[in-house]
Amino acid sequence: MQEITLAVSLDLFLQYLTGQRRLALNTVKAYRADMESLFRGLPASVTSPSQIKASHLRSYLIRLHDQGVSNRSNARRLSAFRLYFRFLFTEKLLSFDPSFGIDLPKLSKKIPQGLGTLEVDQLLAQEPVPSPLHLRNTAMLHLLYATGLRVSELVEIYAAAVNMSSGFIRVTGKGDKERLIPFGSEAGEMIERYLQGGRPLILKGRRSNFLFVTNRGSNMSRLRFWQIIKELCQRRGIKAKVSPHTLRHAFATHLVENGADLRSVQMMLGHADIATTQIYTHVDGRRLKDCHKKFHPRG
8 A cells, every 4th residue: 555645645636626526726735634634733743535534533623622613513524534544545545434433423403693684675775876796786785685595606607608588697616516506587687787877887998708797897705795895785784794695595595485396496406315305395484484484372
């Protein structure tokens, strides 16, 4: 069995994630960060993967827990470690998997923070005298709520991916998987207004493949879009904590509450496993419980 260093093993693992698993760049970066964090926490005498023991992994996770790191974060890290060791074992670079038998921390079901339809209406309201940038921001918010896109998907949409006549948008999500999502007439109207009176004025004769562009002609960063939402909430007096992901939650929650089947919601969200989507049935269940309490004679 070939002995390799930690650095070489990490390079091979990242190549596997990119080339064979075809994971998104941000996901690969997260795996790199998790593995480098583990390596820094190992004793100095450990220089190769074959020297890592289960006790090292347990000590590392316990140390993070004592520092206040949540079980959810530790569970994510342990999943990364398992994938790393499984890869090395499959490639015959390890004779055993030290992560085998280490249990994931118990996780509580985290119900997404709700955003009511009135708050959504407040957020999506048009500016009285919209500038080209206002038209862009409004179109982005409408499309986000209409489709449940991830913010990384939203800011990287190509103009050619939007079919205005059919009302569908083609999205490339995690693992380079494509999906088609309908966006409805209201979002379509906002996109059309932006395309006619916003995008050309922002670009000022420059060319860009991206749908939503900045004054530099490039696509917007995720951080900048989050800042735009924060500024808008402050200006409109919205007290709830709103992020791009909050609107993704609102999209799914409002669909389920109004009777959408879970499989369709899963397809639109781009979840690989329907178990991830099932959290929205818990949101709907909470609403039903409130309804029962309010209207049942013995509620």
